[in-house]
Amino acid sequence: xxxxxxxxxxxxADHSMPRSPIRRPAESLDLSYHLIDSEQLPETLxxxxxxxxxHPLEIEVGSGKGLFLTNEASRVPEHNFLGVEIIAKYAKHxxxxxxxxxxxxxxxxxxxxxxxxxxxxxxxxxxxxGSLAAVHVYFPDPWWxxxxxxxxxxxxxxxxxxxxxxxxxxRLHFWTDVLDYFESTVEMIAEIAPEFGVPIPEEEIxxxxxxxxxxxxxxxxxQNAIPVYRVRYEKRAVDEKTASV
Ligand SMILES: C[S@@+](CC[C@H](N)C(=O)[O-])C[C@H]1O[C@@H](n2cnc3c(N)ncnc32)[C@H](O)[C@@H]1O
Numbered sequence: 001x002x003x004x005x006x007x008x009x010x011x012x013a014d015h016s017m018p019r020s021p022i023r024r025p026a027e028s029l030d031l032s033y034h035l036i037d038s039e040q041l042p043e044t045l046x047x048x049x050x051x052x053x054x055h056p057l058e059i060e061v062g063s064g065k066g067l068f069l070t071n072e073a074s075r076v077p078e079h080n081f082l083g084v085e086i087i088a089k090y091a092k093h094x095x096x097x098x099x100x101x102x103x104x105x106x107x108x109x110x111x112x113x114x115x116x117x118x119x120x121x122x123x124x125x126x127x128x129x130g131s132l133a134a135v136h137v138y139f140p141d142p143w144w145x146x147x148x149x150x151x152x153x154x155x156x157x158x159x160x161x162x163x164x165x166x167x168x169x170x171r172l173h174f175w176t177d178v179l180d181y182f183e184s185t186v187e188m189i190a191e192i193a194p195e196f197g198v199p200i201p202e203e204e205i206x207x208x209x210x211x212x213x214x215x216x217x218x219x220x221x222x223q224n225a226i227p228v229y230r231v232r233y234e235k236r237a238v239d240e241k242t243a244s245v
Pocket of ligand 1: 061062063064065084085086087090117118119120137138139140141153215216217218
C-alpha cells in the first residue's frame, strides 16, 4: 500500500473531487487516551484490554476524519468503538474529534478510541475469533486501476478476517459510492462467506444538519448527487448456514 489513497486520485468526472484539507488539532488537546499508536496496542484487542469493560466492541476500518465514530459512540454509549486509520494525520484528527465531542464532562468520549495504523494485520493477528459486534467499512478507497484492485481494503482476505472476528449475529456494514466495488464485493461475499447470508439494504437517512451524515464521504457524495450503495450483513451461525443450503 502506498501512503496515498486512491480516493485522492479519482479520474472519472463524478469522482474527481479532492479530499478537503484537515486542520491540525491544537497542541493543548490531550489525545493520550483517544489516539493509540499501533506499536503500543495490546497483544489482543478486545473491550477489556482497550476500555477496561466487557461492552460489545465495534471496529471501523478507515475512519478518515472520524465523523462516524464520534456520532455512533455518542449515540450508542453502551458499546465500545475502535477506529483504525492508516494515515496518521487523519487518525489524529479523528481522535481530536472524539476528545472535543464530549464538552460536558470534558473527558472526551470514553467509549471510542483511534488506532493509527493498518487494519489488516490487526484483524489477522490481534482480534480473537467471534469477538466483535460489528465491523464498519465506509467509502473505502476505490483503487480504480485494475492492477491496483488487490489493494482494496474490502477483498477476499479481509472479508474472511471480518467474518472470523465477528460473533454470530455480528454486523458487517459496507457502504460505497463506487458501483463496481459494491457489485463485485456483494458477489464475492456470496461466494466465499455464505455465513453472511443475503445483503440487507441500508436506507439513506435524511440529514437534519451539516454533519448529519454517516461519514464525511457520504456527505460529500450526497451533496454532489452521487449515488451511494449501502449494505449490511449479519453473520449467521454455521449450522444456520448449512441448514439453508
Ligand atoms: C475514502 S476514505 C473514507 C474515509 C471515511 N470512511 C469516510 O467515509 O469519510 C478511506 C480511508 O481509509 C483509510 N485506509 C485505507 N487503507 C487502510 C487500511 N489498510 N487500514 C486503515 N485505514 C485505511 C484511508 O487512509 C482513508 O482515510
